[in-house]
Amino acid sequence: MRAFAESIVATVRHPLVILDQDLKIVSANPSFYRAFLLTPEECLGRRWYDLQNGTWNNPQFRTLLEEIIPHDGEISDYEIEQELPDQGRRLLVMNARRVQRADDGLQMVLVSIEDLTVQRMAQAELRRLNQHLERRVAERTRCLEESNYALQVANEELESFCYSVSHDLRTPLRAVDGFSRELLHGYADALDDRGRHYLNRVRAGAQHMGQLIDDLLDLSRVGRSEMHCQMVDLSTLAGNVIQELRQIEPERRVDVLIQPGLLGYCDPKLIHLVLENLIGNAWKFTGKKEQATIEFGRATAIGEIPTFFVADNGAGFDMAFVDKLFGPFQRLHSAHEFPGTGIGLATVRRVIHRHQGEVWAEGVIGDGARVSFTLPEQSPHHATEIDSAG
Numbered sequence: 001m002r003a004f005a006e007s008i009v010a011t012v013r014h015p016l017v018i019l020d021q022d023l024k025i026v027s028a029n030p031s032f033y034r035a036f037l038l039t040p041e042e043c044l045g046r047r048w049y050d051l052q053n054g055t056w057n058n059p060q061f062r063t064l065l066e067e068i069i070p071h072d073g074e075i076s077d078y079e080i081e082q083e084l085p086d087q088g089r090r091l092l093v094m095n096a097r098r099v100q101r102a103d104d105g106l107q108m109v110l111v112s113i114e115d116l117t118v119q120r121m122a123q124a125e126l127r128r129l130n131q132h133l134e135r136r137v138a139e140r141t142r143c144l145e146e147s148n149y150a151l152q153v154a155n156e157e158l159e160s161f162c163y164s165v166s167h168d169l170r171t172p173l174r175a176v177d178g179f180s181r182e183l184l185h186g187y188a189d190a191l192d193d194r195g196r197h198y199l200n201r202v203r204a205g206a207q208h209m210g211q212l213i214d215d216l217l218d219l220s221r222v223g224r225s226e227m228h229c230q231m232v233d234l235s236t237l238a239g240n241v242i243q244e245l246r247q248i249e250p251e252r253r254v255d256v257l258i259q260p261g262l263l264g265y266c267d268p269k270l271i272h273l274v275l276e277n278l279i280g281n282a283w284k285f286t287g288k289k290e291q292a293t294i295e296f297g298r299a300t301a302i303g304e305i306p307t308f309f310v311a312d313n314g315a316g317f318d319m320a321f322v323d324k325l326f327g328p329f330q331r332l333h334s335a336h337e338f339p340g341t342g343i344g345l346a347t348v349r350r351v352i353h354r355h356q357g358e359v360w361a362e363g364v365i366g367d368g369a370r371v372s373f374t375l376p377e378q379s380p381h382h383a384t385e386i387d388s389a390g
Contacts, residue, residue: 015113018099021069023048023062026108035115037086048111052085061094068098069107079116091117169213177206212343227267227354231378234262234308237272238296241279254286259297264306265378270351277344278310278371285314285369299372306375313368317361325361348373 015032017025025043033039038051048065049057058080067073075096082090093114100107180203184196191199238258246252264271279294286292293313300307317325326349345361352359352373363369 012112015115017048017111017113019048019065019109019111021107021109023065023109025051032113035113036084055082055084058082065096065109065111068096068109072098074098089117090115091120170210173206173210173213177203177210180206225270227270229265229267229355231263232266232268232271234264234271234275235260235296237268238262238275238279241272241275242283242294245280245283249283252283252287252292254283254292254294257293257295257297262296262298262308264308264375266355266375270354271375274348274351274373275310277348281344281371282310282312282314282369285316286312287314289314293368306377307372308375309370309372311368311370316365316368317363318365319363322361322363326359345371 012029013031015035016029017032018027020026024045024047028040028043033043036052043051049062061075061078061080064073064075064078068075075094078094080092080094082092084090093116094111095114096109096111098107099110180199183191184199184203188196235258242256242258246254275296279296282294286294291313295309295311297309297311298307299309326345348371349359352375356376357374359371359373361369361371
């Protein structure tokens with residue numbers, strides 16, 4: 001039985017020591033010798049507190065050990081900081097209790113030792129890293145708050161600027177256009193052809209500037225307006241845009257193909273602006289085609305990322321310049337060929353990006369263009385992302 005008990009003690013990972021009633025070491029397991037760089041010759045028969053020239057002599061712990069046998073005492077999780085030769089300062093957790101040897105009934109003390117030095121060092125390092133991270137997060141939060149405040153101020157200034165643009169600049173433009181029109185109507189007989197040509201150019205310039213201001217304001221509002229996403233009937237919206245264009249130019253003959261029943265999860269007002277620009281461009285750039293064709297449809301199957309497109313057989317464009325297509329004021333055709341401000345596709349891109357989508361274009365010179373865009377699938381996850389983006 002004694003050999004059996006000793007074999008069990010020998011396999012325990014934590015250091016174990018058995019002391020007699022005089023606190024002399026009767027036995028110890030291999031883990032004890034390995035952990036503290038000791039040998040049986042240095043330990044067996046020696047008092048606990050005499051080990052390594054008295055290094056293990058901790059008065060408080062020694063008193064507790066001396067009380068165990070006479071009073072059936074017990075030591076639980078008693079922490080000691082011990083300076084050990086060749087090992088430095090160690091944090092040891094001690095547990096001890098009385099045991100009785102089976103063969104002769106001798107009362108003894110079983111001491112188990114757990115070295116928590118590495119664990120406590122790791123915990124201290126973890127606390128240090130957490131504190132450092134908390135400081136970084138606090139600093140980053142402060143920077144973000146400052147940036148948000150600066151952005152809020154900038155937005156307020158932008159609001160003020162937009163108000164000035166929409167009122168202070170429009171007023172003189174309307175005056176220029178209005179007085180030029182009156183000159184053409186009221187004083188036409190007093191003007192020669194050159195004079196009337198100049199006034200018509202003044203009016204065209206004022207009207208173009210007015211349209212440019214309106215488009216810039218639309219572009220600004222797109223980035224700031226609150227979004228309210230829902231399932232939208234895109235086919236109906238596209239049909240309404242075509243109907244408006246036919247009313248403006250009833251003489252145009254354009255074959256229009258709109259795929260029925262197309263639904264998209266988006267903001268109705270903003271997606272109407274997208275279709276208005278894309279279909280409007282298709283209408284404009286097919287203006288020189290005798291047999292114009294415009295198509296709106298979905299390019300992906302149900303269950304895939306919803307991808308829609310507007311295609312036409314109009315003027316097209318050179319794919320070498322496709323990267324410029326969605327930038328503000330970027331035009332791949334002259335204003336003489338096709339009028340416009342160069343803001344429409346920039347507005348489209350901003351709207352689609354606010355919906356967490358992508359937009360791209362393909363074209364062939366003289367053979368039409370195709371603009372595709374994606375919208376999110378309907379889900380609470382996407383709804384949260386979109387609302388926060390707004």
